[in-house]
Amino acid sequence: MNKGGSAVNETDKKTLLQVENLSIGFTQYVKGTQRRTIQPISDLNVDIKEGEIVAVVGASGSGKSLLAHAVLGILPGNAICKGTILYKGRELTERKKEQLRGNEISFIPQSVNYLDPLMRVGKQVQIGLNKKTAQTKQNELFTRYGLKASDGRLFPFELSGGMLRRVLFATSVREGVKLVIADEPTPGIHPEALSEILKQLAEFTKDGAGVMLITHDIISALEIAHRVAVIKDGRTMEIADSKAFQGKGEGLKEAYTRRLWNALPQNEFAFE
Ligand SMILES: Nc1ncnc2c1ncn2[C@@H]1O[C@H](COP(=O)(O)OP(=O)(O)OP(=O)(O)O)[C@@H](O)[C@H]1O
Ligand SMILES: [Mg+2]
Incomplete structure (x- = not known):
């Protein structure tokens, strides 16, 4: 598939979304009055350029949906969110998130309960x-x-x-959509519809929109993604070019990313 099909030159592309040092914690009350804080996200970094598809992959519970919700401004009230989120080079304030949500920034949620x-x-x-x-x-x-x-x-x-x-x-x-955040848009979808969905996500980039594609399915994501951000326990382990995901992953920098790649069924479940 033509990756994103964008006519914009790679080097000319502007950064659309920049998430730096994102941390998200939750204060919980246990036994009535005792408080404790849990910290599912501690150091997340990801950026998306105009016309670019960035896949965000990571195990269940690694913080992918929280990242999406932080960008969209739909975290629950007890969340403590720190770090920098820039959209088109400017701070994405909660007010701005609300204005853009459903317009310039569109969301395909993970759960149909939305x-x-x-x-x-x-x-x-x-x-x-x-x-x-x-x-x-x-x-x-x-x-x-x-x-x-x-x-x-x-x-x-x-x-x-x-x-x-x-x-x-x-x-x-x-x-007028400029940024699409798709949180696991493909589970339960049969193969034909899957390729249609991937094609549609790539379509968004034709007019310069950026796409954050959150998924467990690295193989499908690689069909359209330009880069892949690998998340583990709320931290960005590596942001690699899609091209690095081939062979035994020799082009990948981090041992964790190589292990993840080699452990896929398509790669013979090989563990280092
Ligand atoms: N409202 C909340 N309060 C407390 N902890 C939460 C809350 N929402 C998420 N978490 C915790 O944050 C962590 C990351 O959750 P998140 O939903 O972002 O994972 P995920 O990577 O999207 O997983 P999956 O692939 O299963 O969708 C999990 O450990 C989860 O239990
Ligand atoms: Mg999720």
């Missing part, structure tokens, strides 16, 4: 669209993602998991 259970899915896809053309656009998006236009009248509980994921995807397609 959909409103009491609202027909078609209406949910129409949120934020121009009222006059919303219905046509929704029909168009549903057809593009292998749903029937009439499925728009259904409520979330009437759709299968795979269909709901496609609805979520449709809610992320908006004019």
